[in-house]
Amino acid sequence: MSKYESTKPISQLVLASSSPRRKELVASLGLSLPVYILSSDADESVPSDWAPAHIVEQLALRKAHATAAILKERREENCSLVVGADTIVVVDGRVLGKPKDHEDALSMLQSLQGREHEVYTGVACVVAETGAETSAHRMTKVYMKPMRDEVLKRYIATGEPDDKAGAYGIQGLGATLVEKIDGCYFNVVGLPVSLLSDMLAQYEIQVF
Numbered sequence: 001m002s003k004y005e006s007t008k009p010i011s012q013l014v015l016a017s018s019s020p021r022r023k024e025l026v027a028s029l030g031l032s033l034p035v036y037i038l039s040s041d042a043d044e045s046v047p048s049d050w051a052p053a054h055i056v057e058q059l060a061l062r063k064a065h066a067t068a069a070i071l072k073e074r075r076e077e078n079c080s081l082v083v084g085a086d087t088i089v090v091v092d093g094r095v096l097g098k099p100k101d102h103e104d105a106l107s108m109l110q111s112l113q114g115r116e117h118e119v120y121t122g123v124a125c126v127v128a129e130t131g132a133e134t135s136a137h138r139m140t141k142v143y144m145k146p147m148r149d150e151v152l153k154r155y156i157a158t159g160e161p162d163d164k165a166g167a168y169g170i171q172g173l174g175a176t177l178v179e180k181i182d183g184c185y186f187n188v189v190g191l192p193v194s195l196l197s198d199m200l201a202q203y204e205i206q207v208f
């Protein structure tokens with residue numbers, strides 16, 4: 001029995017995510033095994049006293065386990081490694097997820113502009129066959145420029161903040177809001193690929 005308790009070698013990777021960014025980043029790794037997308041509706045509510053690192057790792061695990069359960073129900077022949085991820089923005093200890101509406105997006109961006117905040121992404125790997133799990137996270141500091149409401153409102157009107165934690169996307173027009181970062185860029189985009197590649201190596205999946 002290998003260390004991840006599977007009787008068979010991993011033959012496919014399943015990304016438990018509906019995020020187009022995560023899909024692109026996994027594709028960019030050019031893995032030699034097939035990659036499929038199968039997202040599920042994991043509950044994303046968490047107790048208010050959880051630390052950011054714990055939140056993102058637990059939510060990444062929930063997402064991966066929910067997809068692993070679907071695969072198990074289907075009695076898949078292939079041995080799948082399911083990858084889940086979760087990203088949050090933290091400012092002054094306050095956790096920002098995705099904005100509910102444009103008003104919420106404005107209040108998030110008002111709290112981020114002109115100062116630094118942290119972005120946490122948790123990554124989880126679950127072997128569908130056995131439920132064996134690993135999780136880890138990265139944190140990146142992001143420094144946003146000071147901006148007037150008028151600028152923030154114009155950015156919100158582009159629609160880019162709608163589906164993003166903290167109401168901005170560093171990979172898009174949101175790059176113009178950011179002065180500098182300290183840490184992994186891909187962690188901010190939603191999937192720290194260097195961390196993921198280390199985690200995949202534990203399952204004998206090599207990136208190159």
Ligand SMILES: Cc1cn([C@H]2C[C@H](O)[C@@H](COP(=O)(O)OP(=O)(O)OP(=O)(O)O)O2)c(=O)[nH]c1=O
Nearest residue numbers: 017018019086087164165168169170188189190
């Ligand atoms: C801060 C920031 C977040 N984001 C995105 C990454 C995540 O997709 C999203 C945070 O929401 P998540 O709940 O982490 O992910 P998701 O709902 O988009 O996808 P899934 O749960 O199906 O995997 O915010 C960016 O794309 N750019 C950024 O600069």
